[in-house]
Amino acid sequence: MNSIDTVLNTIDSNLDASLGRLFNLLKIESISTDPAYKDSCKQAGQSLVDMLNELGFDASLRETPGHPMVVAHHDGQQGAPHVLFYGHYDVQPIDPIELWDTAPFEPTVKEVNGAKRIYARGSSDDKGQLMTFVEACRGWKDATGALPCKVTILFEGEEESGSPSLEPFLESAADELKCDIALVCDTSMWDANTPAITTALRGMSSDEVTIHAASRDLHSGYYGGAAQNPIHVLSKILAEMHDESGAVTLEGFYDGVDETPDNIKQMWEGLGFSAQDFMGEVGLSMPSGEANRSVLEQTWARPTAEVNGISGGYTGEGFKTVIAAQASAKVSFRLVGKQDPHKVAAAFRKHIEDRLPEDCRATFKEHGRNPATQLDYNMPELKKAAKALSEEWGKDTAIIAGGGSIPIVGNFRAQLGMESLLIGYALSDDAIHSPNEKYEVKSYHKGTRSWARVLAALAE
């Protein structure tokens, strides 16, 4: 029996004990956004430190202005890569509590359609997921006394509250945290049977713009017909952000946007994704947006301009014949490839300034600038990890992208010069951030086995 089989057997034998350790962690009410749970957050961090030290890591709690970080180091095989594993021990609030069928911090296993599920806040996002890696390390240590790769672990306690301490912490601990590659376990499978590696995430540039006209709200009887209406000005500016084909009109917007390679597009087409189901689920019959692009391309590989909010004038009950002094919109751009968020923001401002009529001015509030991340599809670590996952799940690993942003990946790249492999075992029905969050016992068990295999593969 080679070592990986021994490790997998060990993991299988110890599943119940492993679940017990997960449950202990799930019982800690580590809601990061609510100051009332500050001590619980620290307790969750400390319990992970203790667990990792017991496993032979050199682990410690690192204070930040917010909740502490957990940092741990463990040696690996000579010549094997040094990996940084990232997860977060904090969880979302539990409101509305009345919609939970079981207590959110009393992990409960239930069988649904023949599959065992762990119900608890954080079971999927992200305590269950981060524990798959810890337990994979335990499997290696129990079975072989060593880890195949040199491993550094970073657990954050503020992911669900905007990660305010992350960037300064990475800055100060850069030497300690810089590894060959990061492994991030905070994403989903493609479906319940198909493992996935997320290789691209869209970035974002977001701003609030306010168009100002008169110095105060005006009576539309006295001034209507003569005075600038900033809602009209804003509507026109926003309407001109897209052309008839659905493309974004900002100058230079598509600079740095590459076409998706044909082989990747073919793989996506083979995933069995149904655009009709995806749109139908939210009451739409067809994709709009850029013409002649599939929905997966539109949401994974193409940049967007979306107005996320608009307001101006009287918006209460009834009617008020006012010409507003100002009108505002919150606008975000999802970015792909090498689009520069700062250039996109500048082009947005120029789009507006170029269209401002006499007597109007625009003010802006910056809300965020993150570049997209895109792995090299030919990266050896990607291929090794994909192969390891395929062996565990008995199916080709889906090489997918994500339409949203996972800021940590941008931080690792920008601050530590390190690419990330995003591998996770969550399912789309895990109800993360919602009542009755769950994680499949199968996700937990096979997720642990998957990491054991990935560590072996990366070490080869």
Add this chain to the structure above:
Amino acid sequence: MNSIDTVLNTIDSNLDASLGRLFNLLKIESISTDPAYKDSCKQAGQSLVDMLNELGFDASLRETPGHPMVVAHHDGQQGAPHVLFYGHYDVQPIDPIELWDTAPFEPTVKEVNGAKRIYARGSSDDKGQLMTFVEACRGWKDATGALPCKVTILFEGEEESGSPSLEPFLESAADELKCDIALVCDTSMWDANTPAITTALRGMSSDEVTIHAASRDLHSGYYGGAAQNPIHVLSKILAEMHDESGAVTLEGFYDGVDETPDNIKQMWEGLGFSAQDFMGEVGLSMPSGEANRSVLEQTWARPTAEVNGISGGYTGEGFKTVIAAQASAKVSFRLVGKQDPHKVAAAFRKHIEDRLPEDCRATFKEHGRNPATQLDYNMPELKKAAKALSEEWGKDTAIIAGGGSIPIVGNFRAQLGMESLLIGYALSDDAIHSPNEKYEVKSYHKGTRSWARVLAALAE
């Protein structure tokens, strides 16, 4: 001495007593919108009934589901027209009370720049104004024992709270209230020395439209690029309501809009109106809107389309990357001439329906439909009243229009088939609806004299 001079002398001699009667009325806290002042409203109506009966009118209080109406009749000269005088005895609330320099219901006379002013809630809007007519009648009665015209008076107690009882009351009392012409005293002079008759008022058609797309708010990371964004759809629809020249693009919108006669336009040009001052006062440097139209034309004689409010998506603090399920706008059209508000509303709906993309639908909430009113510039009563005012003020009477709506005028025309002469002595700095509302003693005194002259002129 002919009778008008005797009447004017009588008015002059009795000014102090007349002011005393006005002050008694101003002391009554007849705030119609607040149910706590229900008894005060009735008291104000009753005091007017008593006053009119004392003057020889046949006056009575008429109950409505809200505050009562005052109706009074008095005979006039054989062959003279029968006029209906309208005013309202209710007043606006007094908040914010801390901004008043004197108690709002304790009328106080102060001299400012050599002119005496009456400070009190309702001093200008509309108790002071309606009393000018009552006191003009008193002048006639005291001096001659008779009135030159047959006079019916209607005082309303709900003008400041939307006039809910007005339409049904006019309906039920139509026979009693139908006269040859209505005189309405609820408007302003052109300036402190120039009397004015308002001959046109814009009508209005107003609706709220909501554009619906997905069945729920969507995450712009997952759906952005593929899902319809109703804010985009709404912005485009609203942007397309005006063309490059500022004209409204709705089909048939300008049907029933006549050009203003050249002689009226010339009179307006001679009024000394400064577009720069008018716009400058609210922080704008120049008129926008329809090209090649003066501001007075734009606001008095041209119809408009204005978005009075817009909302959709996330509009709170910070940012939320949501694609909204719906977006709404409150849109009003100011109407002139013979524009049909129902046709305008239908054209607005068609404008939207024609532009709805796949997967979007629109719902509407109707908010109001009033046609414009436009007097015949050659109406004999208009000429007589204008001449009478000119004689009192020593200046040509400005024949002006109003950009807003005064619903009573539409009701008189639609329900009683009666035109209205809008004559008032308020000034633009009277602070109606605001703290420290005032009325010039000169407005009160010369306003009373003006009505005495107008009654004589109409009887000729």
